[in-house]
Amino acid sequence: MKREIHVPYTVEQDEDGVWAAQAALLPDAFANGQGDTREAAIEDLREAIVVLAEEVGVPDELTVTVEVS
Incomplete structure (x- = not known):
């Protein structure tokens, strides 16, 4: 079975120019x-x-729609 999930992540570049991305699945x-x-x-x-x-x-995921100002 396939399932699409949405995972928030961050990306930063270190002082040596290497890019690093991180995410928490749980x-x-x-x-x-x-x-x-x-x-x-x-x-x-x-x-x-x-x-x-x-x-x-x-x-498990919960989708919520919010207003952003």
Whole structure:
């Protein structure tokens, strides 16, 4: 079975110019990605999330619509 999940993430560039992306799939299950570009770090993170989801499972999700001013 396939399931689409939405995972918030952050991306930062370190002092050496390497991009690092991080996300929490569950409160105690984190994934990380790195790359020479922002896009490469996000793609590496995406692959890490897939592996992590296979190991720990996929979290339940709740979708909420909010007004943003």
